Amino acid sequence: MAGGRAGVAHLRGPRLLNETRLAAAELKAALGREAATLGFDCIGVTDPEAIGRAAGYFREFLDAGAHGDMDWLAAQPERRMDPRVLWPGVRSIIMLGVNYGPTEDPLALLEERTRGAISVYAQGDDYHDVIKKRLKTLARWLFATSGEDVKVFIDTAAVMEKPLAQAAGLGWQGKHTNLVSRDLGSWLFLGAIFSASDLPRDEAGTDRCGSCNACQEICPTAAFPAPYKLDARRCISYLTIENKGPIPHEFRKSIGNRIYGCDDCLAVCPWNKFAQAGREAKLAARDELRAPALSDLARLNDAAFRALFSKSPVKRVGRDRFIRNVLIAIGNAEDTSLAVEAERLLDDASPLVRGAAVWALSQLVGRERFDALAATALGAEADEGVRAEWRSTTVA
Known part of the structure; x- marks a missing residue:
């Protein structure tokens, strides 16, 4: 070979x-x-x-x-x-x-806002x-x-x-x-x-979606302009995996606690019920990746990130992009105790992380606290993208 x-x-x-x-x-x-x-x-x-x-x-x-x-x-x-x-x-x-x-419904985890949802295939x-x-x-x-x-x-x-x-x-x-x-x-x-062998062909599969539009209707970011068509630029999988820059403001709230990919359109498919009987765990998920706490993930440095995601597809996005995703989820968690994690990351070496931390704080702290943090941070912040994040972010 x-x-x-x-x-x-x-x-x-x-x-x-x-x-x-x-x-x-x-x-x-x-x-x-x-x-x-x-x-x-x-x-x-x-x-x-x-x-x-x-x-x-x-x-x-x-x-x-x-x-x-x-x-x-x-x-x-x-x-x-x-x-x-x-x-x-x-x-x-x-x-x-x-x-x-999966052996469990991945949509259920979306209600546990202080935990991160990693796409089933990457667990x-x-x-x-x-x-x-x-x-x-x-x-x-x-x-x-x-x-x-x-x-x-x-x-x-x-x-x-x-x-x-x-x-x-x-x-x-x-x-x-x-x-x-x-x-x-x-x-x-x-x-x-x-x-190179000439093998007998099989009959093509027949479309059986019918009038069902469940996958279109559940998409949090309206990534399907029409049935059978995807605009990847709006897809949470693209935004959290392929996208190398800041996540656009218009999608941040819709991302919820999805920190790597999105299973919604797959999980809601009614044909999944036929896959339940006799299912074997052929590709086992790791327990530590099923529903990790956002507070734990936010503390990952590069070495810890690589160790946690060894042999995982998540490792390919790198620590900074992953922590960006975690911070968006923290901002959506509606748990003010997580503000300490976002505030700590205002000093992170990565501008991508610092910018996401700004947004997360804007969702978790009041106006007075946010303005005080901005006054301090803007005096030392050299990255124009992060500075713009401070100026443009609206406190929730």
């Missing part, structure tokens, strides 16, 4: 461990059994041309600037819109899914690492059995996984733009194996 860029691995052939190649249908059936053994919950095969109209929707998304600062999405868009540009040798695309549905080990290992193992089996080249992709690579998963019959792309499965609901990690 030759490692490529993040999310990609390539096995080349022809080399066979089996003396006889399996017939295509038999190979596909054996592949499904092997995938189940490795812990995949669903598998399907589609054609490299199956992106179809989704390519045009993706182009519209980019042209509208709805991807925000995610420049990596706009880089070489043709690689996403046509898998054959990514790898001309691909003849079949194998899509796989792993259910990561355990980084799913990129977990799924990638399984995909590579399955790809090795396929390579050894078929003798044909294969490549492995997870969502760090330029693959439009959701429309391909729909084309492979794993489900359909719902009104929240995520994949929905009749059997597993909206909680699915996706991965892809590109193969």
Whole structure:
């Protein structure tokens, strides 16, 4: 196996461990059994041309600037819109899914305002690492059995996984733009194996959202301008993860205590009820990340942050962005005892953190106290962004 860029691995052939190649249908059936053994919950095969109209929707998304600062999405868009540009040798695309549905309702934590809500997928080990290992193992089996080249992709690579998963019959792309499965609901990690083998195709998934608009209606920041369309710039997942600067004032109150991502549109999906029966904890959450106290999180320095989020996707945002999110949640907590944490962070080395601390204090202390803090801080504050935060913030 030759490692490529993040999310990609390539096995080349022809080399066979089996003396006889399996017939295509038999190979596909054996592949499904092997995938189940490795812990995949669903598998399907589609054609490299199956992106179809989704390519045009993706182009519209980019042209509208709805991807925000995610420049990596706009880089070489043709690689996403046509898998054959990514790898001309691909003849079949194998899509796989792993259910990561929670055992508890993630919406319940939103009522515990002094605790942080971390998106379900980020409460355990980084799913990129977990799924990638399984995909590579399955790809090795396929390579050894078929003798044909294969490549492995997870969502760090330029693959439009959701429309391909729909084309492979794993489900359909719902009104929240995520994949929905009749059997597993909206909680699915996706991965892809590109193969030079010509495998039988599965029937595409059928949209079963019907008249339901629950995912649109629950979104705290109105990130869906229309069903099946997302403006990432308004999405809490984007704002708390991808966004590198201050969180815009217009969204701060709506973020509540969500400190990394947002599960609302997934959690409210009625198809999740079919994923409840017989669910196994295949991707376990860490107890310390289920409902961490905001007061504890606010005290994390860089070393403590890295230790707490070792092997977690949260680690990738870095301590400063994470503490920014924690401070927004503190400002929304309606607990004045947390003001001491925000006040302490007025002296933080990061302007991003100091600016968020200003806003948090404005929500927790009175006018007189806020003005006194501003008078002291503005005399020493060199960062114009933080100074602007002091001047523009309105005390709640």
